[in-house]
Amino acid sequence: MPAKGAKESGGGARKATPDIIRPYGDTTGDGMVQVSFTLPVPHDKRAEGAALQLAAKMGLEPALLVHAKAMGPDFTFFVVYGSAKHLVDLREVKVVEREFPLLTPKDVNAAIKSRMRRKLVVVGACIGTDAHTVGIDAILNIKGFAGEKGLEYYREIKVVNLGAQVLVPDLVERARAEKADAVMVSQVVTQRDAHIHNTTAMSAAFREAYPAGQVPLLVVGGPRFEEGSAPKLGVDRIFGRGTTPGEVASYLVHELAQPKATQEKR
Structure with missing residues (x-):
């Protein structure tokens, strides 16, 4: 018999989903996420430093700047990869369930x-x-x-x-x-x-x-x-x-x- 909370899938049992989770990147529970944003500054070293500063204030630490591209003379688009410290409690997630049957x-x-x-x-x-x-x-x-x-x-x-x-x-x-x-x-x-x-x-x-x-x-x-x-x-x-x-x-x-x-x- 599968353990309480486990779901059967295919030929075997699947582990129960924990209530508290973190993002998954390279290894389980490492918290790694990737975010993108645009800053209203020309692309230079100072702009890249500003992007990393913003990432740190967003709770991504350490953060790695993986992409930076000028968007015209006055804007820069960034992609940052880093570890988020926040946890997600699945018990607090509210979902709107469909209350009617699907008909042909x-x-x-x-x-x-x-x-x-x-x-x-x-x-x-x-x-x-x-x-x-x-x-x-x-x-x-x-x-x-x-x-x-x-x-x-x-x-x-x-x-x-x-x-x-x-x-x-x-x-x-x-x-x-x-x-x-x-x-x-x-x-x-x-x-x-x-x-x-x-x-x-x-x-x-x-x-x-x-x-x-x-x-x-x-x-x-x-x-x-x-x-x-x-x-x-x-x-x-x-x-x-x-x-x-x-x-x-x-x-x-x-x-x-x-x-x-x-x-x-x-």
């Missing part, structure tokens, strides 16, 4: 047809100045992502993809015109927390434009959103990097095509 396209269509008795309407866009449509297209377009067809493939889902750089008032107006059940927004541009500001502005606009309790399901996706931050941003769901169309479709069914008794508890 056939099951998604059947659930929408039997419970809603009409097509589920999704309006999607990249808002603000964000012109990166790869994420929203991966979810909405029929070609999909990761071997899964996008929402356009589902015969019981009507998709309205507004594309890039859509103003929030225009998104609200189109969602009202289409009688959207769900609004999906992709945010890739994150400089100066643009994704946070755009999302909160979008949420506020929808809640102002719709009567209480009639706001469409607000779903946001992007690589830099924090798990569990949906309530703070005023949206219903956040999807991060690697999300597939099937996962989004299953979520929409879970939230919008449930039996009425279940929906009333929301």
